[in-house]
Amino acid sequence: MPVSNAISFYNGQAIDTKQVPVLDVGTFRSSVIDAAASGMRIAALFAAPLGNSRLRLFAVLADDSAGTLGVLSADVGERYPSVAVDCTQAHWFEREIAEQWSIVPEGHPWLKPVRFHPPYRGGRRQDEPITPSVMDFFKVAGEQVHEVAVGPVHAGIIEPGHFRFQCHGEQVLNLEISLGYQHRGVERASVGGPNKRTVHYVQTLAGDTTVGHTTAYCQLIESFSGRNVTPRAQVLRAIALELERLANHTGDLGALAGDVGYLPTSSFCGRIRGDFLNMTALICGNRFGRGLIVPGGVGFDVTDRHCESLAERIAQGLKDVTVAANLLWSTPSVLSRFEDTGRVPIQTCRELGLVGVPARASGVEMDCRFNFPTGMYRFAQVPVSTWNTGDVFGRAYVRWLEIQRSVAFIRDQLASMPDGPITTQAKPLSPNRFSVSLVEGWRGEICHVALTGPDGGLMHHKIVDPSFHNWMGLAMALRDQQISDFPLCNKSFNLSYCGHDL
Amino acid sequence: MIKPLWARLQQGHRTVAFPKGEPVLPERFRGRPQVELSKCLADCTRCADACPTEAMRKADGALTIDLGRCLFCGACAEACPTEAIEFTRDYRLAGRSRDDLVVHDRAVKLAEALDQKARRLFGRSLKLRQVCAGGCNACEADTNVLTTVVFDLGRFGIQFVASPRHADGLFVTGPVPANMKLALEKTYAAVPDPKLVIATGACAISGGCYRDHPEVCNGVEGILPVDLYIPGCPPHPITILDGLLRLLDRLG
Structure with a gap:
């Protein structure tokens, strides 16, 4: 089923940028939500500058059964109503957009940095120090509830990342993953x-x-x-x-x-x-x-x-x-x-x-x-x-x-x-x-x-x-597991830190 | 129980002959580059122009290659109109100082061993804590592989340990992103004295292709004192092993 308001094309096919439909943010938002509800996946959701400090949101939707891609876009100001509220798939993408461009997706339930780097424009001062993994972690309170913090340096020859477990005894109630230690600025350097x-x-x-x-x-x-x-x-x-x-x-x-x-x-x-x-x-x-x-x-x-x-x-x-x-x-x-x-x-x-x-x-x-x-x-x-x-x-x-x-x-x-x-x-x-x-x-x-x-x-x-999509999957896999099963679960996903952090 | 035993027989003995025998390297392996200065044209800078990391320099008519920056991509050799640059199959790339990594002509300066006092401490048992600081998982993977039956690092008394408190030194990979600088410094501080630092891969030595990105610190230079540099992108496991064994004077 084609996405309404999107132009449809194939993997590896270039189209004229002018052909990408530019919608108002409200229509853009509802089109993405409807597409996801009908079984499509968000392959990419990002903001790109179009000169003279304007920003445009782009959503690339993958229709797995038809083998086609759809793209739609919308010009955006300093804030817009979050897509993630009604479409979970968008949540990590919107955190990335907010961090890169200082745009606020209003109502986002979990708006925290994903890589801990200064924004590409606006927001905080460029010279203001940023400390990775210093943020409000999800907390569980109660008797015998305890918190385990692991990383960024792990006990093996692997890449750095920070894991914060909320546990009741051995049982993991929640795992929150905080990355960004591998950020090398690839996307920014690729421009031009x-x-x-x-x-x-x-x-x-x-x-x-x-x-x-x-x-x-x-x-x-x-x-x-x-x-x-x-x-x-x-x-x-x-x-x-x-x-x-x-x-x-x-x-x-x-x-x-x-x-x-x-x-x-x-x-x-x-x-x-x-x-x-x-x-x-x-x-x-x-x-x-x-x-x-x-x-x-x-x-x-x-x-x-x-x-x-x-x-x-x-x-x-x-x-x-x-x-x-x-x-x-x-x-x-x-x-x-x-x-x-x-x-x-x-x-x-x-x-x-x-x-x-x-x-x-x-x-x-x-x-x-x-x-x-x-x-x-x-x-x-x-x-x-x-x-x-x-x-x-x-x-x-x-x-x-x-x-x-x-x-x-x-x-x-x-x-x-x-x-x-x-x-x-x-x-x-x-x-x-x-x-x-x-x-x-x-x-x-x-x-x-x-x-x-x-x-x-x-x-x-x-x-x-692929790790960008899947880190949250690992967090979900750990729910109600023993914390001692973390290495096994982690290995079964074997996600990339540098691929995520770029 | 019989199945694993049968499997063990089927898999056979797989440990490489190195260092007693010569290592088996791929035919197209790109190791230490050599420059034939007599072939180098006076006004030509095509190699330096093609190099993605400014590893090639031409000053006063003399061509130099900095192995600490080199990605071993071969772009310089491809660009050279007179075939003055050749990537040989020499896997011995490690050096003790930054200057030793600069290739001037055909001369080869191999890594020297630690002094006698340090060898007495580390020569028969060296425990390293690996810190990945922005590494892309290629240097890490080809370091990890040293612990498999193929290279069997344990036979040399070298081991990667889980805690810096158990370690004699750090083995660092990656260009050291700003976000990893503090963690690297803290890990170094946690290693008891006396301690070694080994910088592995173009990224850890010079920042590699990420050099001068504001997001990274151009490797460990200026952050930690380095005892051994192992160039490559990533270095072949044999190159890493060769460097470690030279440092400990374990190559005959």
Whole structure:
């Protein structure tokens, strides 16, 4: 069903910015709320400056069943009535808008900073000190209720973030997550580009998702320039994206095993993950795919010998990970810790707009490779892997299903590698265009939105990592759980801090 | 019980031969860059113009590459009309001082070991607290991998510990966002003296591609005294391991 008042277009298609309907804020608000109520997801909701200090709100709505995107906009002043009041999905986006632009979404139930940085304009003084995680946390009062604060520095080699638990004994009544420690100013620095640093920003938005984010960014840039990507480059991009998924999903299965003290799978998967990373390095010399995805195609070609080696290694990788994963599913002590822990009902997933593995583990059938296919996925489809329990087991098992399907996909692609060049001639970016690019990274939907200015440069670049949608899902998963299950629940989501903090 | 045992047999022995044997690196691995000064054209600055982090400098006709800033993207080598720049497969990149990271020509200065007193303290048991300060999770992931059976860091007496109070030093990654500065300083203060600081990755050493963003502090420089720099974006696990072992004089 098309969104009323929105213009409909496809993933990776640039439209004239003038075509984006500009509504009054009231109509904009009700259109977004109605669209969400009819089952659409908010892929992005942001404010962008349009010169002479005017700001415009943009909402990108994803219609998963139709495979189309809708966009609508509204000019906004210093305040507007909050969308989140009637549409929960909007809540984190509106906190971001308020923090970036000093606009007040009136009536927002939970208006706090998301990244703790000075606003891009207005509001507080630029030199006023900001202390991350100093804010009004949700508090529970009562006898024997206590508060546990964790982070930003955690007991492991992981990124920083702050977690505040309200507990009654072992039971977690509420978890509030406060991020922003990884904020490096990527979106702000991206404006005016692309320049020689831009591709490095997107490669390091979330370093474990280098291929996912860079593919999303390149699709965006290619949509502005009308630059084609050759079939051979499309295949190599898709292989790289699936290798990234394989490495991370395998690592996650190992880490989940480690968090319940099951060392065989933990130890095996730690090693197998590296084998998948080394397959990416076989193609481009770097384990994370740095330099592999470039605007217009890929930076490295493969020879027949590379393809044979990849096919051999992927077969061995599947064999090894099958043995390691099947140990999990046949060990009662593992299953008893995985099952019924950190359950997120499908209704909650839909209300919060969760994406990727956590959503599919609760039964939401959504995968950009299937719903919004671009590149090679238009021709070779990967089945959507779902489960229906929404617990740690579900999130682990969906990863296992996806591992098998990624391997099958890569094998098919290697067997029918098209010939031809790997890049095409660079072209200038068209001015005054609007485009959205979605890619199913291993964590879920990666969304890049940009507007080009009159000179063809990026006037605004909005990045939505899947973690931006899903951190609230983790908070929900912890409700009424034991606090000792936090590491396990956290690992089952394995969200990105830097991808969120930008 | 028999299943895990069978699985253990199937998975085999996987620990790398390094440091006794040479490490297996990808064929297209981009390691230490080398400059052939005789090929470098006098008025040409194409490499420096292409570099995203100003790691390439050309002053008085001499070309230098700062490994502390280098992202190993290869843009300079691609831009060079005379193929004067080559990224070799040399994985040994770590250095003890910031100046040691600057490549002038083909000479290689490897990281020196700690002095004898420090080696007596840390040489056989080094406990590190890792602090991710704006790292993108690539340096972190390739550090974490050292603890797997492949690299088996424990065999060298090196271990990543959960608390700074248990640590002999900090292992820092990331460009140090303003929002992480205080947490990094507090974590450093919590480590008992004497202590080491290891800055890993272009971000921690110089800010990497985020250098001069107002949101970051250009890495640990000026915040903490650094004992070992490990360049890369991210450094290969073997590069990190090589740096740690050189510091402890454990490479023969």
